[in-house]
Amino acid sequence: MSGQRPDSDAGASDPFSASDPAVELDDVSVSLGGQRILEGISVDIGKLRSSAHQTESGGGDGDDGTFVGLIGPNGAGKTTLLRTLNGALTPDSGTVRVGGEDIHAVSSKAASRLVATVPQTTSVTFDFPVRELVRMGRTPHRSRFDGWSEADEEAVEKAMRRTSVESLADRPVTEISGGERQRVLIARALAQETPVLLLDEPTASLDINHQVRTLELVDDLVGDGTTAVAAIHDLNLAAHYCDALILVADGRILSAGDPTTVLSESNLRDAFDAEAVVSRHPVTGSVYVTALPSSSSSADATGRVHVVGGGGTAARALHVLSAAGYALSAGALNEGDTDAEAARRVGADLVTVPPYAPVDDAARSAVESRVEAADVTVVADVEVGDGNLPNLEAAAAADYLVLVEERPFSERNYAGDDGCAVYERLREHGHVVEPSELLSVVGELACEAFGD
Amino acid sequence: MNVRTRATTWALGLTALLALVVVVSAGIGHVTIPPRTVALILLDAIPVPVGVSLSGAVVLPMLGSVPAPSVELGSLVSLSVPETAQIIVVSVRLPRILLAALVGFALATAGVVMQGFFRNPMADPSIIGVSSGAAVGAVATIVLGLSVPFGLQGAAFGSAIVTAFVVYMLATEGGRTPVATLLLAGVAVQTFLGAVISFLLLQSGESLRQVVFWLMGHLSGATWDEVVMVTLVLPLPFAVLLAHTRDLNVLLLGEEDAHALGIEVERTKQLLLATASIVTATAVAVSGVIGFVGLVVPHMIRLVVGPDHRILLPASALAGASFLVVTDTIARSGAAEVPVGVVTAALGAPFFLYLLRTREVRSP
Incomplete structure (x- = not known):
């Protein structure tokens, strides 16, 4: 050869x-x-x-x-x-x-x-x-x-x-x-x-x-x-x-x-004559390209978004929102979580807890303050257990809430009836979207938030 | 079972079938002759070695003079068959039956090659205008009373080859001959030649009957000369096609793939097209336009043996031979003789439609 x-x-x-x-x-x-x-x-x-x-x-x-x-x-x-x-x-x-x-x-x-x-x-x-x-x-x-x-x-x-x-x-x-x-x-x-x-x-x-x-x-x-x-x-x-x-x-x-x-x-x-975000894939570490819808092709969106995720479920949202120009905060996440890495890379204001540790009261109040400061809060398609349930409870206080759903909640709920109850509350005043709709819905809500 | 064994098995089986069909067919006619008698007459007609004598001698360098065997040819059975039956079979029926077998063999061969080459189930031997070309040559010769070397057959053969070449040139640009262009050029030229034939028919007057008979496809009046001529022409192109069956298989994958597998696509296409056209022209020159054999027989055989040309080509050729012998026997055994082209189409078209409706017909 x-x-x-x-x-x-x-x-x-x-x-x-x-x-x-x-x-x-x-x-x-x-x-x-x-x-x-x-x-x-x-x-x-x-x-x-x-x-x-x-x-x-x-x-x-x-x-x-x-x-x-x-x-x-x-x-x-x-x-x-x-x-x-x-x-x-x-x-x-x-x-x-x-x-x-x-x-x-x-x-x-x-x-x-x-x-x-x-x-x-x-x-x-x-x-x-x-x-x-x-x-x-x-x-x-x-x-x-x-x-x-x-x-x-x-x-x-x-x-x-x-x-x-x-x-x-x-x-x-x-x-x-x-x-x-x-x-x-x-x-x-x-x-x-x-x-x-x-x-x-x-x-x-x-x-x-x-x-x-x-x-x-x-x-x-x-x-x-x-x-x-x-x-x-x-x-x-x-x-x-x-x-x-x-x-x-x-x-x-x-x-x-x-x-x-x-x-x-x-x-x-x-x-390609198209806007795209290039980052590292949170799981594989390869270069990762996310194409952006052309309407948001310039990174001129304004507003603050808080993202609740974990285990890589929020990486895409973080990239897309960051590229669109939003100021981001994220958490609480365990140190070393792929979403934590993603959040750091896009320069988000990040609340963390030690690896494998549950979200404690201090972290919870830190998240609450981020949610309050944010115009829109996004909850990714995250798996929910007793450890990160406080994140969702904190998110419930948001004025404008978006829930990204790829799987039914029952498939990713490990917090039993408590989990169901909290998520039910989120759904009551949140907007449920597919991943692809995220950017446009957040954009609309951010505008409304400015109107307030 | 490997391919060679399968090909040989099919070839032997179909050859046996052909022999059987020939024997039965030779017994059918105004005078019915039992198959046994026919078989004896046929054996009698075939020269066989009846004895070996050591009369001659050759000189080998080391061994000195050695007696060499010389073979005496004669009849195996010089025997008791009625002379009239012998004359009917050998001089009247046999040339026609053998010519039918040869023409069927040629048309089915060309049909397989054209279907594979065009990757189109509707392709037949005359798809690039060979038959129309032959018809123009033949009709012109009859109507205008031309005298050409090798007669009617020579004219038909010549004009068939010229037509194929013209179609090929029309479809070739920059050294490439796209199959789709070739197909369309063939259709256009056939239509044009159809007009020429119609015009000639109007001018035919007295010879109209002869022209129509030629056009419909015929085997009556077959002569031993024609049999010998076709027998001399066919083997070489058939051997060439047989040697290219693997290339035909690869071409089925598409020209791009064939090229990637090392086939010189354009050169192979030229060779296959030229050879298949010679085979078709040979058949059409002696028998006129006999439709459907080259279209239906390859499809039937493909259903049984699959798409591999190494088996498909020889099997279709032999089956085509039997098919045409059978249909021509039907054509001549009725109350009045029917042109064989009418019988092949009348039998072939419904059968083809049946295959089509049961979705058994596949692209080659």
């Missing part, structure tokens, strides 16, 4: 990319139907990863490949870039080199021994059995009159094991689920035994469970030395799984490198 780098200097100075099959694009421009789609794309994917690793983990064993996410708005040229990488499209100018080979100069067969492509799964109409479809991945390794070899069989078995589709082997492809089909197509690509794997929106039509399983699988493969390049729509999934990101907009690379560098608020504004 070791690619030969034409640029030996870079290989020598960078111990990690020496084992990487280099994927280098040099000033690549591509037109489709007379229209220029990509303009002057230059990127060295091996280098992206090493810089990412130096900042992320400071090293890694030399066998790791790179998982590169291709992000950008619809029509930015992500798919075109992938199709250029696998040789389906020939650029007007510039070269694409994989492991030192110009992918557009070699035969289609040779190219598909270097680069395997996992297509989108949208249209599958033929009813080949799964195993037969995976076997087709061996096409580039067989000449027309070759029989089926031991090596072919091994590659297919291995690919099916790796993707856990052995149990589906004899089922027709038309009769398995979308998530399973995605894995079968990945198996087919693995059977090609290429150093580079391309994936076009591998998570597009999958539910969240299969999205995660698919990306975990790709991540595993990268651990074995494969270089993967995937167009991914979901910025947060991309940020979480990819070693490096390439942000494409209007046919150019806007930014490439470490996810934290690429996913800056200004880059996202330029690429």
Whole structure:
């Protein structure tokens, strides 16, 4: 799998990319139907990863490949870039080199021994059995009159094991689920035994469970030395799984490198023409992007909001409200709680109690004063026990109260009848909203509060 | 069971079926001849080695002179079949039956390839205008009384190939031939040629009957010459297609996928299209436009053996041969001879509709 780098200097100075099959694009421009789609794309994917690793983990064993996410708005040229990488499209100018080979100069067969492509799964109409479809991945390794070899069989078995589709082997492809089909197509690509794997929106039509399983699988493969390049729509999934990101907009690379560098608020504004808050995800620690509704696109909201949460349930609310421009307070929260971290990051006035300690009287009165000072109080979809019940009792005193509900209260009530009674009181004069409605409802209530 | 075993099993089974169909068909007609007699006549007609004599000798470098076997050809059974029956079967019925088998074989082969190639269940051998092209050539020859090399068949074959090529060129731009464009160009050219044929029909006068007969698809008047001609032409293109069954499977996944799996898509498409067109043109040149064989037979066989072309192609070809022998037997055994194209369509269309209604017909 070791690619030969034409640029030996870079290989020598960078111990990690020496084992990487280099994927280098040099000033690549591509037109489709007379229209220029990509303009002057230059990127060295091996280098992206090493810089990412130096900042992320400071090293890694030399066998790791790179998982590169291709992000950008619809029509930015992500798919075109992938199709250029696998040789389906020939650029007007510039070269694409994989492991030192110009992918557009070699035969289609040779190219598909270097680069395997996992297509989108949208249209599958033929009813080949799964195993037969995976076997087709061996096409580039067989000449027309070759029989089926031991090596072919091994590659297919291995690919099916790796993707856990052995149990589906004899089922027709038309009769398995979308998530399973995605894995079968990945198996087919693995059977090609290429150093580079391309994936076009591998998570597009999958539910969240299969999205995660698919990306975990790709991540595993990268651990074995494969270089993967995937167009991914979901910025947060991309940020979480990819070693490096390439942000494409209007046919150019806007930014490439470490996810934290690429996913800056200004880059996202330029690429997507939308406002977004970039923060750290409270649970995973990855870069986390929250898009804001365009009505609140400028952070000019005024007012004070107190947020009651815990266990990560309030992180989103804190980010969204902070980005919209509200002055925030939060609590009471246990030290070390993910919401406490989130509150600190957005600069909220935070009331805390020690880890695992219940909300005591001092903390309760601190919360009461915050609630009184706030124009609006927000209670997140938090789990309620005897320990944090005082927070809810304090919130009940708010003039304007918003309750974010994702689950019924009964599912997150551990405070028995007391909990029910308090929450019932909150519901009596609070506004119950879905997470997505939070910002607009808070905005309205804040206006009313000013009117008072 | 692996693919090769399955393909061989199907091929052997369908070959046996074809042999049976041929024997039964040769017995049917104005004079009924029992299958046993037919079988004896057929065996008699096939040259078989009847003895080996060691008369010759070859000189091998190490061994010196060695007697070499020479094979004497003769009839296995020189026997007691009535001479009239023999003449009826060998000179009258057999050429027609064999030609039907060859034409059915060719049309079903081209049908499989076109359906796979276009990934469209309605594709048939003449989808890019081969049949219309052949018809124009044949009708023009009849109506205008042209004299062309290789006669009517030569004219039909030539104009069929030219039409296919024109359609291909019309649909090609910048070295790429999108399948959808090809399909539409085929439809447009077929419509245009249909107008030409209608015009020629108006001018046909005396020869109208002959023209209509040709157009409807026919196997009567088949000659041994035609059988030999088709037998000489078919094997090579069929072998080429057989060698590309794996590529056809991969092409089913779509051209983008096929490319990603190392298929030279445009080159393979050219080759498949050219070869399938030659196969179709060969059949149409000798038999006129016989519809539905190339459309229905691949669908029926796909239902049984699945989408894998390594099995589908040979199985459909052999089944197509049997199918056309059977339908042509029906066409000629009624009170008055009916063009075989009428029978294939009359049987094929309802059957196809039945498959369609039971949702058994799948895209290739």
